[in-house]
Amino acid sequence: MPIELRPATADDVLALAALWHTGWHDGHAGHVPDELLPFRTPESFVPRTAGRIERATVAVRDGELAGFTVVDGEEVEQVYVAAAHRGTGVAATLLTDAEQQVAGAGHGTAWLAVAPGNTRARRFYERQGWSDGGGFTYVAEAGATTMEVPARRYVKSLGTPDGLRP
Numbered sequence: 001m002p003i004e005l006r007p008a009t010a011d012d013v014l015a016l017a018a019l020w021h022t023g024w025h026d027g028h029a030g031h032v033p034d035e036l037l038p039f040r041t042p043e044s045f046v047p048r049t050a051g052r053i054e055r056a057t058v059a060v061r062d063g064e065l066a067g068f069t070v071v072d073g074e075e076v077e078q079v080y081v082a083a084a085h086r087g088t089g090v091a092a093t094l095l096t097d098a099e100q101q102v103a104g105a106g107h108g109t110a111w112l113a114v115a116p117g118n119t120r121a122r123r124f125y126e127r128q129g130w131s132d133g134g135g136f137t138y139v140a141e142a143g144a145t146t147m148e149v150p151a152r153r154y155v156k157s158l159g160t161p162d163g164l165r166p
């Protein structure tokens with residue numbers, strides 16, 4: 001089944017927020033401090049999505065919105081695939097595109113944060129050539145404030161940035 005990628009638009013905000021909310025709980029419940037959960041309501045994802053929409057890329061599979069990424073400089077900030085589309089190659093297509101966005105902006109290395117207990121995501125990243133760069137403290141949005149969350153930093157070398165090629 002073909003997988004198509006396109007930049008997200010303002011019309012995608014509500015659908016992406018719903019996908020993100022469901023996927024966030026799939027990947028994080030039990031793997032982040034319980035105190036963070038009350039901040040991750042369905043409504044909370046709407047402004048968080050709207051604030052990132054210009055950096056988001058959407059995957060469409062079989063006419064359905066199947067997943068999305070958000071890239072922020074060197075960071076692949078979000079990678080989410082709807083449950084019905086996991087294990088189909090959507091995630092790999094999205095992540096490869098995100099890596100190309102990071103490399104295209106001139107960065108030689110991409111990084112992302114993953115919850116230590118999110119074993120499916122970690123296995124996926126490792127299969128895609130990413131490696132565990134160690135533990136660190138991720139500063140997560142928590143309403144109007146932030147919360148420190150233990151995380152693993154995954155990295156992938158993308159080759160030499162264009163500007164530094166001999």
Ligand SMILES: CC(C)(COP(=O)(O)OP(=O)(O)OC[C@H]1O[C@@H](n2cnc3c(N)ncnc32)[C@H](O)[C@@H]1OP(=O)(O)O)[C@@H](O)C(=O)NCCC(=O)NCCS
Nearest residue numbers: 023026027079080081086087091113114119120121123124
């Ligand atoms: C993380 C995510 C994007 C990966 O996409 P996916 O389509 O599920 O990935 P794949 O199925 O291609 O790969 C997952 C790997 O984990 C394995 N896996 C499946 N279920 C698993 C589980 N419960 N525990 C551990 N590994 C699991 C799969 O077998 C596969 O490994 P393999 O290729 O060696 O067999 C997707 O699962 C998702 O959106 N999850 C919820 C949101 C999330 O956690 N996002 C990442 C935040 S950092």
